[in-house]
Each structure stands twice: as C-alpha cells, then as structure tokens.
Amino acid sequence: MQQIKFIWDFRGPNGAQIANHHLIHLKEFIFKEQLDIEIFGVESVNEMHHMAFMVVPEALMKSLRDTLKPHRGQIYSEN
Numbered sequence: 001m002q003q004i005k006f007i008w009d010f011r012g013p014n015g016a017q018i019a020n021h022h023l024i025h026l027k028e029f030i031f032k033e034q035l036d037i038e039i040f041g042v043e044s045v046n047e048m049h050h051m052a053f054m055v056v057p058e059a060l061m062k063s064l065r066d067t068l069k070p071h072r073g074q075i076y077s078e079n
Contacts, residue, residue, distance in 0.1 A: 002058040003039075006070035011049050016042070019050040026054050029068070035060075039076070 010018040019042045030037050039055035055076045056064050065073065 003055050003076040004058055004061045004073050005053055005055050005076040006065070006068060007072050007074070008052045009049065009071045010051070013048070015048060015050040016044065019052045022052040026052060026068075030054070 008019070008022055010016075010022070023040065023042050026040055029035075030040070035056075037054055037056060041053060043051045043053065045051065061073075
C-alpha cells in the first residue's frame with residue numbers, strides 16, 4: 001500500500017523549535033485519534049528551514065489532509 005508523507009515547513013531562526021513543537025501536536029493527534037501511524041519526526045533542510053512530518057496510508061490521506069492541513073505532501077519511500 002502506498003504511503004504519503006505530510007510535510008509542514010518552518011523557516012527562520014526559530015524553525016527548528018517550531019518544527020519540534022509542531023511534532024508534539026502531531027503525536028498528540030495520533031494518540032487521540034488512535035491512528036496506527038509510526039513514522040513521524042523532524043528533518044533539517046538547512047539552518048533556516050526545518051520540517052515536521054508524518055507518513056500516512058493513502059487510504060487516510062484525504063481525510064487527514066483536510067483535518068491537519070499540511071503545507072505539502074509527497075509519496076513516501078523508505079529509501
């Protein structure tokens with residue numbers, strides 16, 4: 001089954017802190033909704049651009065996209 005990586009971008013000198021804080025809320029949402037989502041985290045593009053992300057099954061993509069409003073998404077591959 002295909003998976004989609006939801007991405008929230010945070011730029012600027014506080015981008016890392018904001019991305020990590022956003023991840024806390026994503027984890028709370030996953031727990032509250034009892035979702036079987038195990039891939040999530042924060043990535044650093046450079047010192048001024050950080051991303052919070054979570055990987056969702058394609059079957060849940062539309063409903064979670066409308067609820068969580070990620071900035072963008074892409075097909076996820078584990079490579």
